[in-house]
Amino acid sequence: MKQSLAPLAEALGHTFSDLSLLQLAVTHRSYGNGRGSSHNERLEFLGDRVLGLVIADLLYSRFPDEAEGALARRHAALVRKESLARVAEKIGLAAFLRMSRGEEDAGGRCNAGLLADACEGVIGALYLDGGLAPAQGFIRSHWVALLEESAAPPKDAKTALQEWAQQRGLPLPEYSTLETSGPDHSPVFKIQVSVKGYPPENASGNSKRVAAQVAAQALLKRLMS
Known part of the structure; x- marks a missing residue:
């Protein structure tokens, strides 16, 4: 497990004390026929909240003169599934996903929603393993570039x-x-x-x-x- 996930841990910029958290983060519900709770949905739930907090803090500091509505539109664009999938692709997350053969044959490794969920799971794993600092570092290193793509608040x-x-x-x-x-x-x-x-x-x-x-x-x- 340590050897297979080492490149991913390196891409995340964090040395895991408990590498099983990272393995759980990349495990889809379909793996092992969905039995038990050994999949990433709980970590996904946690990672979603951590991402939302870090992005809110980043926007609050970066745009001190913007109104709440503009900040909310920026926030929504940065935490949506499409943004998460882009980050997942950038770090090569698809290669590490664990899923059933059926899910893989159906194109699971190219599924933007599945990639986005796993990326949230990874953020949750970073938070549980090392606290806010490594999760925040990972988010800032990848989301600032997304933020800077548009000078004006995006309009959905x-x-x-x-x-x-x-x-x-x-x-x-x-x-x-x-x-x-x-x-x-x-x-x-x-x-x-x-x-x-x-x-x-x-x-x-x-x-x-x-x-x-x-x-x-x-x-x-x-x-x-």
């Missing part, structure tokens, strides 16, 4: 589409769930968004929020083209 697609409709005196966009598929541990949601007077768009994602954002982005792109 759903907000932008809502503003587009309001500016034209139209009702607010409507979202509906068309379909839910996939296993319980890795569901896929198909969401449709419509604006009165225009053909709708739909998109799929591993959460309703992600699918709605993608659908809104697609509709907004068409409306503004």
